[in-house]
Amino acid sequence: MATIRVDRWPITVQLHPAEYLPGWLMRVGCRYQLTPIQILRELRVPRSPTGYHLVLEHLSLHARWIAAHLGVPAGDLRAALWGRPIDAAAARYLVHHRHIRPDRGGSRFCARCLAEPDPWWHAGWANPLLPLCVRHQVYLQSTCEGCGQVPWTGTAWMSALAPPWQCPQRHAREPQRPGRVRPFCRYDLRDAAVLAAPAKLCHAQQNLIEFAALADLQPSRQLRYGTTDMPITEVLDELCRRFVDTIGSPVRGPGDRPGQSEQGDPPARQNWHATRWPFQAGSQPASL
Numbered sequence: 044m045a046t047i048r049v050d051r052w053p054i055t056v057q058l059h060p061a062e063y064l065p066g067w068l069m070r071v072g073c074r075y076q077l078t079p080i081q082i083l084r085e086l087r088v089p090r091s092p093t094g095y096h097l098v099l100e101h102l103s104l105h106a107r108w109i110a111a112h113l114g115v116p117a118g119d120l121r122a123a124l125w126g127r128p129i130d131a132a133a134a135r136y137l138v139h140h141r142h143i144r145p146d147r148g149g150s151r152f153c154a155r156c157l158a159e160p161d162p163w164w165h166a167g168w169a170n171p172l173l174p175l176c177v178r179h180q181v182y183l184q185s186t187c188e189g190c191g192q193v194p195w196t197g198t199a200w201m202s203a204l205a206p207p208w209q210c211p212q213r214h215a216r217e218p219q220r221p222g223r224v225r226p227f228c229r230y231d232l233r234d235a236a237v238l239a240a241p242a243k244l245c246h247a248q249q250n251l252i253e254f255a256a257l258a259d260l261q262p263s264r265q266l267r268y269g270t271t272d273m274p275i276t277e278v279l280d281e282l283c284r285r286f287v288d289t290i291g292s293p294v295r296g297p298g299d300r301p302g303q304s305e306q307g308d309p310p311a312r313q314n315w316h317a318t319r320w321p322f323q324a325g326s327q328p329a330s331l
């Protein structure tokens with residue numbers, strides 16, 4: 044009888060559309076009682092990744108191999124690695140208009156989403172332009188109240204085994220005890236205080252995400268702005284700028300500000316204008 048070599052792992056942990064990849068890796072880990080670094084080793088993905096970018100690089104280089112073993116469609120994994128149009132829009136806006144190199148490490152979170160049954164980390168929470176959970180109409184939290192860090196920053200989470208609602212960080216290094224192995228934080232992120240966000244800001248964020256998707260589908264489209272035609276990507280940059288100005292806090296990567304709370308941010312201004320499209324109604328895309 045011929046021997047059939049079965050490489051696929053027995054349990055498939057579904058990768059949700061727009062799921063944050065470190066969070067998915069951790070969910071896989073929780074099913075197998077393996078840390079993310081142990082999963083990569085089991086999959087014989089070479090070298091220990093030492094940072095978020097390297098984790099992505101490793102997943103990217105071995106996407107087909109990893110997808111085949113973990114039982115998820117390779118296309119889904121590639122789509123998650125590629126990101127959504129709003130992620131590309133945020134990166135372009137930050138680099139070209141704010142001269143900030145976006146750091147993809149670290150993610151904000153919605154305590155309400157994490158308190159739902161079978162929670163998972165949303166990739167949008169890591170987008171520095173999107174500070175809200177539109178489903179719950181609340182501001183996302185940047186830092187864990189247990190350790191003061193932004194979840195998923197650094198590399199400690201690679202050796203953690205934490206359910207989605209638990210902070211995957213290690214406690215910060217103590218200067219007086221530099222050699223000591225730092226314990227994991229394990230703070231329950233569902234306990235974080237949440238701050239309600241105005242409905243119109245939530246709509247504006249949703250509009251921005253949808254407009255980025257449209258610009259991605261029709262990148263050569265021109266939209267009428269006053270008396271001139273503007274490329275849709277320039278309109279998108281302008282909408283990003285207006286959204287950031289309206290939110291009223293300086294743009295930063297979720298991981299740029301460890302140790303501080305999002306609650307210290309000034310409240311969003313009420314005069315939100317970006318939902319009024321800066322081009323004439325006649326040229327407005329029908330799908331909007």
Ligand SMILES: [Zn+2]
Pocket residue numbers: 153154155156157176177178179
């Ligand atoms: Zn939420």
Ligand SMILES: [Zn+2]
Pocket residue numbers: 187188189190191192210211212228229230
């Ligand atoms: Zn923590």
